[in-house]
Amino acid sequence: xxxxxxxxxGLALLGSxxxxxxxxxxxxxxxxxxxxxxxxxxxxxxxxxxxYSLATVGYRLATFNDCEEAAAELQxxxxxxxxxxxxxxxxx
Amino acid sequence: MAAGGADKFSVLLPTYNERxxxxxxxxxxxxxxxxSGTNFEIIIIDDGSPDGTQEIAEQLEKIYGSDxxxxxxxxxxxxxxxxxxxxxxxxxxxxxxxxxxxxxxxHVSLYFIKQKEGNFDIxxxxxxxxxxxxxGWDLKRKLISRGANFITQVxxxxxxSDLTGSFRLYRKxxxxxxxxxxxxxxxxxxxxxxVRARQLGYTIGEVPISFVDRVYGESxxxxxxxxxxxxxxxxxFATT
Numbered sequence: 001x002x003x004x005x006x007x008x009x010g011l012a013l014l015g016s017x018x019x020x021x022x023x024x025x026x027x028x029x030x031x032x033x034x035x036x037x038x039x040x041x042x043x044x045x046x047x048x049x050x051x052y053s054l055a056t057v058g059y060r061l062a063t064f065n066d067c068e069e070a071a072a073e074l075q076x077x078x079x080x081x082x083x084x085x086x087x088x089x090x091x092x
Numbered sequence: 093m094a095a096g097g098a099d100k101f102s103v104l105l106p107t108y109n110e111r112x113x114x115x116x117x118x119x120x121x122x123x124x125x126x127x128s129g130t131n132f133e134i135i136i137i138d139d140g141s142p143d144g145t146q147e148i149a150e151q152l153e154k155i156y157g158s159d160x161x162x163x164x165x166x167x168x169x170x171x172x173x174x175x176x177x178x179x180x181x182x183x184x185x186x187x188x189x190x191x192x193x194x195x196x197x198x199h200v201s202l203y204f205i206k207q208k209e210g211n212f213d214i215x216x217x218x219x220x221x222x223x224x225x226x227x228g229w230d231l232k233r234k235l236i237s238r239g240a241n242f243i244t245q246v247x248x249x250x251x252x253s254d255l256t257g258s259f260r261l262y263r264k265x266x267x268x269x270x271x272x273x274x275x276x277x278x279x280x281x282x283x284x285x286x287v288r289a290r291q292l293g294y295t296i297g298e299v300p301i302s303f304v305d306r307v308y309g310e311s312x313x314x315x316x317x318x319x320x321x322x323x324x325x326x327x328x329f330a331t332t
Contacts, residue, residue, distance in 0.1 A: 003248055004330045053242065060238045065225025070302030081119035088155050090115055090148075 018042060100131040102186030102264075106176035107136055109143045110194040117194050118152050118161065135162045135183055136194075137176040178271060181264075189267050192259045213294035215261040216286065217301035218254035224300030240321060244283070247329045251290045252298060255283040256321075259301055266294055280324030287332045 001009070022038040082092070103121055107114060118134055125132040134156075136149045146163065153161040162183055177191065218224050220241065226234070244255055256279050262270070269292070274284045289296060 002330060002332060003328075053246075057235075057238050057242050060220070060242070061231075061235055064220075064229075064234045064238065065223060066229075067223075067225045067227045067302035067304065070225075071227040071304050074304050077120055078116055081116045085115050085119055085155070090151050090155060092115070092148075 099188060100133070100186035101125065101188045101190055101261075102180075102184035103132065103134045103190040103192065104177055104180035104184070105134060105136045105192065105194045106139070106180070107141060107145050107149075107194045108139045109141045109145060111141070111143045111145045111148050113195050114145060114148050115152060118156070122156060122160070131186070133160055133162060133184070133186060135180045137180045138163065139176070177267075181267065181271070184264065187264050189262045189264055190260070191262070191267075210297050211295070212297035213263050213266045214286070214289055215297045215299055216252050216254065217257050217259035218252070218298045219257060219301060219303050220253045221298060222300035224254075224302065226303045226305070228305035236318065240318075240325075244325060247325065248283075248287055248332070250283070250287050252286050252296050254298075255286055257301065257303070258282050260285075276324055276327070278320065278324070280321070280328065283324070284328055284332065287328060291332065 018038065018041060022035055022041070024035075086092070105114075105117065110117075114136070121132070121134055136152075138146050138149065149161070149163040153163055181189065219226055220238075226237075229237075240256075241254070244250065245253075248255075258279065260282075266289070270285050270288055273288050273292075274281055276284045286296065
């Protein structure tokens, strides 16, 4: 199954569970407080996910390494390489 | 690490207008392999560069020997990444294939090669873990990179932290199998390889790499790239 398929199945499952519990017809209902709590749940989850995303990306952005030494090392390698290749007869 | 043994590494270097960078990359690779006593070859696949890349490659072939440097030319418009590798693999005689860019943005390191001792089918360089990282990136570029990677992780759950990097080591049979199955173009192709690899049950090891921004030449990251990345991502989401 594709990722899209997995997402659709998951959403269908959760969606129908939520619909049954939160929007159920009379006779098959949970007590009112539970239904009232369940009703806005999808929106809450969406907002929670949004916050999680922002926090995660922000954290990862802040901890993104800058490779100062790698850059310096590379410059060194480049000079060594050019000198050595010139010695071996490469015409740049 | 067993000196030589039966392992040989074929490095595939697709090039387009890399006249400045190519000799340096080759020198670095040759030195790294020679210092570790590993058998290697470098296959340069040039896409009809007008700047004399092929001429430089031929000089390098003379300097290092044509068992070590192999130059193949393909002429194609648009030059999708995959084609270069297909061509390159036909000539590869090693049992491990290293794929990397010829633009000096990947810091060649011995550690990367040793990592294969973990007996992974694929070893992938990551900028996001360990002491991997970037150099010369402004905040905007870092944000786009992390943002795109986050979306990718959520949608594809690929089991690797860096999908768009293209510094990778594959067992030859694994790469051949994946090339048959992958259909994308450009760097989405790199992403597809990892996603399919995980689906097929291959083991993927990760090694931190330093991505030093292009020393010569221009890097390409514009609005177009972002749009095509998203399109590619959604395609992968819907088809894998």
